[in-house]
Amino acid sequence: MISAPAQNNKAKNNKAKDVLIKKLAHDFHNPELLDEALHHSSMVGRSNERLEFLGDRVLGLVISEALMQKYPQAVEGELAKRLSALVSRQSCAEIAQQYNMAAPLIHDQQNENIMLSDNVMANLCEAIIAALYMDGGLDVAARFILQAWAPMLDAMTNVPANPKSDLQEYTSREGLGLPTYKVIDTTGPDHAPVISVEVALDNGTRVCAQAGSKKKAEIEAAQSLLEVLKAGTEETS
Numbered sequence: 001m002i003s004a005p006a007q008n009n010k011a012k013n014n015k016a017k018d019v020l021i022k023k024l025a026h027d028f029h030n031p032e033l034l035d036e037a038l039h040h041s042s043m044v045g046r047s048n049e050r051l052e053f054l055g056d057r058v059l060g061l062v063i064s065e066a067l068m069q070k071y072p073q074a075v076e077g078e079l080a081k082r083l084s085a086l087v088s089r090q091s092c093a094e095i096a097q098q099y100n101m102a103a104p105l106i107h108d109q110q111n112e113n114i115m116l117s118d119n120v121m122a123n124l125c126e127a128i129i130a131a132l133y134m135d136g137g138l139d140v141a142a143r144f145i146l147q148a149w150a151p152m153l154d155a156m157t158n159v160p161a162n163p164k165s166d167l168q169e170y171t172s173r174e175g176l177g178l179p180t181y182k183v184i185d186t187t188g189p190d191h192a193p194v195i196s197v198e199v200a201l202d203n204g205t206r207v208c209a210q211a212g213s214k215k216k217a218e219i220e221a222a223q224s225l226l227e228v229l230k231a232g233t234e235e236t237s
Helices: 005-023 031-037 051-068 075-086 087-100 112-116 117-135 139-153 163-173 214-236
Strands: 180-187 194-200 204-211
Touching: 031 194, 051 117, 051 139, 075 139, 075 163, 087 117, 087 139, 087 194, 087 214, 112 117, 117 139, 163 214, 180 214, 194 214, 204 214
Parallel strands: none
Antiparallel strands: 180 194, 194 204
16 A cells, blocks of 8 residues: 555656656657656666666767857867867756756655756756657757757857866877876765866876766866966976
């Protein structure tokens, strides 16, 4: 027998899912795909991780094509920097928040804070993109992506900074070799990890940085090392 609280939670979840479906503007032929996308990895036996893997690739494809059409004269490096910013964890998490995708998320009830993680929100967004793709094809997924990402595409007037690329270009130009990145520590709970990353050069120069994901920590470390190198150049000039 299902308890009253459990029934209430299920009804609340179904209502939130119906609202999300309207926002996605797609009636699922196979509702199980959306259900799978809404299962967080904390749930035993079922999660959205496989869909997240696919959604990441679909998102990258659609945004890449949109960038090529929007900037026909842009070189590969510029397109790559724009793409990296648009498909970042932060960008995906922002879309998930705008569409309130976490409202029907099915997760371990003992961990309510799990929905607040940018990483969880980004994964959820990508999983839903994959569900749209598998249920309706590329046209359906692309329609949602282009609508959801339109404000970001329009607002991106300048080429965004890419600290990792900028650092690599700088060290190559200065004969310092390629920077290497290494995770040196991981602390905190699964839903809110703190990742420590070290970036180092062949000459022994190294900098550490922390963030909620490996990618963000690498970016922070690259930016810090680039500032250190440029400051050293200014002092010796």
